[in-house]
Amino acid sequence: MSSASEPVIRVRGLVNRFGAQIVHDGLDLDVYRGEVLGIVGGSGTGKSVLLRSIVGLNRPAAGTIEVFGQDMGRASAAQREAIEQRWGVLFQDGALFSSMTVAENVGVPIREHYGISGGLLDKITALKVTLVGLPPDAGKKYPSELSGGMRKRAGLARALALDPEIVFLDEPTAGLDPIGAAAFDNLIRELQRNLGLTVFMVTHDLDTLIATCDRIAVLAERKVIVTGTYQDMMAFDHPWVREYFHGPRARAALATAAE
Amino acid sequence: MPGAGFTQAESAEGFRVRPEGRWTVASVAEINAAIRRLKPRGPKVDVELDDLESLDTAGAVVLYHAMRRWRKAGLACQVVGGRESHLDLLRLVTANEKDLAPPPPERHPAVAVLERIGAATAAAAEEARTFVSFIGLVVERVFRIASTPWRFRWTAMVHHMEQTGLNALPIIGLVSFLIGVVMAYQGAVQLRSFGAQIYTVDLLAVSILREFGVLLTAIIVAGRSGSAFTAEIGAMKFREEIDAMRVLGINPVDALVLPRMIALLLTLPVLAFFANVMGLLGGGLLCWATLDISPDVFIDRLSVTKPWHYYTGLIKAPCFAIIIALVGCHEGFQVSGRAESVGRMTTKSVVESIFLVIIVDAGFSILFNVVGV
Known part of the structure; x- marks a missing residue:
């Protein structure tokens, strides 16, 4: 599945600037169906901006973004809405609606777009809640009653509510303890395999990169300077990439992964 | 939703249900309503998945719960055929269906009112x-x-x-x-x-x-x-x-x-x-x-x-x-x-x-x- 070479997301010549500050300048990126792509880069290199540009929360200054072959810049409102239902987004802190329970949060897109309610909605949301590894009674809780890790899982359950084909994850393991982060890595990998997801992940976590990502794209100098596997990164000659993938933390992460 | 649903057939050895078309979140509301009306008879129900075009978790939830109802009614229920990916999804749903804690017993309305007054x-x-x-x-x-x-x-x-x-x-x-x-x-x-x-x-x-x-x-x-x-x-x-x-x-x-x-x-x-x-x-x-x-x-x-x-x-x-x-x-x-x-x-x-x-x-x-x- 992951070897299919059909790009589901094609970014070409993306330019983003905020005032005088240029974040992206002619950025190109392909995301292939069924892969887990990790986006890394130093602070301020525009990883989150790239994610927000693709999902339409940020209007790029120039460039094209194609999702499922549809140019998002030229899509009509209806086409955009149809595509939006084929992806799910997990924000950094879950971005759950604080006035709703977890189950209600997960049910929001299902109810909103398909008008499903009552017992069937309860059954579907209960499944999503257990699917992301939350205990069944977590569905009745409010986001403020959950730990950070549970909030992320709940956010993931909401992102998965409509069985999306692409899932965008913004720093999924940031703020989790190593055990929780490792469990979340496994969960992403497992769900990706079981549901055939394409995963676009912004992360800083080297363990996550090793454990879950098929490919890695490095943002630096306002574009994607290299994409490839972890091994490719190790061989790539660029000061930042070398420092990142050969630093003490990277060595430690590799050592753990090798065990 | 065109072509989403199921056909049924009854024979001497039992009941057959053939889901067909797209069993996805877009169509599950109608499918669920229809399949709940279905009252299979006979000692066994075969669910034949060969005509199923696509299935997502919502569709799998509906199918799983229908089969669960029939099993509870004492019917031998089994899945026949079907694509590997659909069967995987059905297995995933089955594995993750944990029984929710039973809802708290219904209180008498008067008790509920008293409880609210007390809590307030x-x-x-x-x-x-x-x-x-x-x-x-x-x-x-x-x-x-x-x-x-x-x-x-x-x-x-x-x-x-x-x-x-x-x-x-x-x-x-x-x-x-x-x-x-x-x-x-x-x-x-x-x-x-x-x-x-x-x-x-x-x-x-x-x-x-x-x-x-x-x-x-x-x-x-x-x-x-x-x-x-x-x-x-x-x-x-x-x-x-x-x-x-x-x-x-x-x-x-x-x-x-x-x-x-x-x-x-x-x-x-x-x-x-x-x-x-x-x-x-x-x-x-x-x-x-x-x-x-x-x-x-x-x-x-x-x-x-x-x-x-x-x-x-x-x-x-x-x-x-x-x-x-x-x-x-x-x-x-x-x-x-x-x-x-x-x-x-x-x-x-x-x-x-x-x-x-x-x-x-x-x-x-x-x-x-x-x-x-």
Whole structure:
């Protein structure tokens, strides 16, 4: 599945600037169906901006973004809405609606777009809640009653509510303890395999990169300077990439992964 | 949804259900309704998945629960054929379907009503307790600061005096002026009918100086500033800024409550005085315009009214200020983790402070009546 070479997301010549500050300048990126792509880069290199540009929360200054072959810049409102239902987004802190329970949060897109309610909605949301590894009674809780890790899982359950084909994850393991982060890595990998997801992940976590990502794209100098596997990164000659993938933390992460 | 559903067939050896088309979240509502109406008979049900075009988790949930119902009804239910990916999804759903804890048993409606009354009473008692303890906390800090006045946040106090006092002048002046006009007009209409229009001045003096000036000011300030106190402190609580203060060794009461309370304590009497002046001005102008009571006569008449009318009004102002500041700040500290909680507490703070202001005003009326002023 992951070897299919059909790009589901094609970014070409993306330019983003905020005032005088240029974040992206002619950025190109392909995301292939069924892969887990990790986006890394130093602070301020525009990883989150790239994610927000693709999902339409940020209007790029120039460039094209194609999702499922549809140019998002030229899509009509209806086409955009149809595509939006084929992806799910997990924000950094879950971005759950604080006035709703977890189950209600997960049910929001299902109810909103398909008008499903009552017992069937309860059954579907209960499944999503257990699917992301939350205990069944977590569905009745409010986001403020959950730990950070549970909030992320709940956010993931909401992102998965409509069985999306692409899932965008913004720093999924940031703020989790190593055990929780490792469990979340496994969960992403497992769900990706079981549901055939394409995963676009912004992360800083080297363990996550090793454990879950098929490919890695490095943002630096306002574009994607290299994409490839972890091994490719190790061989790539660029000061930042070398420092990142050969630093003490990277060595430690590799050592753990090798065990 | 075209081509989403199932066909059924019955034969000697049992029932056959053939799901077909797209069993996805877009169509599961109808499929679910249809499959719940299906009452298979016979010893066994075969679910044949070969015609199934696509299946997502929502569709799998519907299929899983249908099969579960039939099994519970004593039928032997099995899946026949189907794509590997669909079977995988069905397995995933089966593996993750944990039985939810049974819902709490239905209570008798009367019990439920009693329970709500009890819970509301307990919550009200708890809130009264926290409010009293908050008052205690503030009083303790007032004495602490009084002994070390250089530690009081004078800049913050001046800022809040500007916010709650200076910036409130236009609205309070306008409202009081209009109320003065209305009072004078209503009084004049009644009193003129028996030739006692000169007493309109007394009516104005008593009603505005004793009650309306200060009460209107307090209500406007509760709406403007009490709500702002709750929202400001509530937002800080929500974003853990209050916790940050605590761990930095800053007492939140010193930093947030005392400057606001002292500022309001100083500005509300001034605002009430301003409201009195504007109210009398409005009333006086109306008397001049419609009753031919000239400003000279008006002031003469005003100066023979008892000065206690004026004092009784202004005595209440500091009390109202403390009520509004305490309630506003206290509700701010009650904000919890949800975004809506800031809004709810702000509403509550305004309603409670206006309510308490009116209650205390009534108490003052009784007190002044008893002491005869």
